[in-house]
Amino acid sequence: MPVFHRLIDAKVLLVGGSPAAAWKAELLRAAGAQIRLVSPQICAELAALVSRQPTAFDLYNRDWSPADFDGARLAIMDTDCDLEAASFEQAGRMAGVPVNVIDRPAFCQFQFGSIVNRSPAIISISTDGAAPVLGQAIRRRIETLLPATLSGWTSLAQKLRPRINALYAEGQQRRAFWEGFVDRVFSGDAPDAERLFEPMxxxxxxxxxxxxxxxxxxxxxxxxxxxxxxxxxxxxxxxxxxxxxxxxxxxxxxxxxxxxxxxxxxxxxxxxxxxxxxxxxxxxxxxxxxxxxxxxxxxxxxxxxxxxxxxxx
Structure with missing residues (x-):
């Protein structure tokens, strides 16, 4: 079931020091997570990320242990060893923490999808780990359909929602306003709150x-x-x-x-x-x-x- 985790200030366990782990760390930081990074060694990309955001990481230069799951919202590992991946997944199940082992669907309780990021509008595409390249191709196709101003319009919608709920009764009138809003979004216009309230x-x-x-x-x-x-x-x-x-x-x-x-x-x-x-x-x-x-x-x-x-x- 597709879900979006709210990770602001949440602890996430990340095990591994590879470039793949660095990419997952960037995604987690973009969502506001506090990362518990456990690895005997880390790559240059990950070291650079930690040095740029030192307060966002709790770094442990050692092998992982089941105790590392304590208080974690999610757990992610990068490993080439099936035995270690299986042990990590089992430890996550015992701790009640969802696990993802990068590029190993058999050991995953959740998947990362390809992301179209127009925050606060976010679109995620998943192929259930079967064809990540296809997911990326779908993402590129969606990117071509979305206006560059989508992020600004979505932020404006967040600010306007209480005002709209107060002005228009639920039903046809309110939906008509939001349909007009959508037309403006995809017309290429820049976000403009006042034009939205011109008489319909x-x-x-x-x-x-x-x-x-x-x-x-x-x-x-x-x-x-x-x-x-x-x-x-x-x-x-x-x-x-x-x-x-x-x-x-x-x-x-x-x-x-x-x-x-x-x-x-x-x-x-x-x-x-x-x-x-x-x-x-x-x-x-x-x-x-x-x-x-x-x-x-x-x-x-x-x-x-x-x-x-x-x-x-």
Whole structure:
């Protein structure tokens, strides 16, 4: 089960003096942990880290013992010896302290995932130790989707939450504010608290998403985000289930809606997302005639790559 440990000022046992142990020490220090470092020798990277933050480490230049688990929140070891790894895991179980032996899933009670760090927003990806390189590749893909300002926006959300809870009742009104907040986050705007409190327009909106050939891999980031904001989802018969499943879990799914139904949903401040693999133009004029706000998200088609021209060396 994925969890996030709060480690500020918590004691963590780290056994080993290798570069891998140094990397784990940096992660632990970034989370605010107090590290009990036990190893007869430590590498240059770890020695440099200890010298930069001497008060963050309790350094013991010796072999580990079961007593080192006392008061620890977590325990981490780097070793090439299966016998030592097994002994360490057993000692952790006896002490009631979760254990991780670096790169040895068989001796781990928890795993470190690849981390996308936009503190206070943190994303962790785990492959349960099966393919760490795949986890890193997933992390790189996620990194490309996140705006550089995400950290600032998340910090702003922390400060604003009490104010929002006081201003807006729980339910549609409050969720509408946070959906507008999310739109600002992914628009590329810099964090700005005052703009968030400009009067929100009345009425809902209707969004047409062109799903192109029906391949979910070809949906734009904007289309994906809009599906996650939908209150009501309408899909043409040509839209595959793999795209329907991308909508917000709480969204209502209906097969079709006439103008009267669209006007009712609009008046109720609902976000209606109509997904189609065909031309939505015939529906637009009818909706616009009733002053219903409409957005259109065009589809992406698979590019046709030219045949490569080989040149003799």
């Amino acid at each position: 327009p009345k009425g809902g909106r209707v969004v047409f998403i062109n799903a192109g050939p029906g391949d979910p891999e070809l949906l734009t980031v904007k289309a994906m985000r809009t599906l996650q904001q939908a209150d009501v989802v309408i899909c043409d018969a040509t839209v595959p289930g793999t795209i329907r499943e991308l909508a917000r879990r709480e969204a209502q799914h209906i097969e079709a809606a006439d103008i009267a139904e669209m006007r009712r949903l609009f008046a109720a401040n609902k976000t209606v997302v109509h997904v189609t693999c065909s031309d939505a133009t015939p529906n637009l004029a009818a909706l616009q005639a009733h002053s219903i706000a409409i957005d259109i998200i065009p589809g992406v088609t698979a590019p046709q790559c030219p045949t490569p021209q080989w040149v003799a060396a």
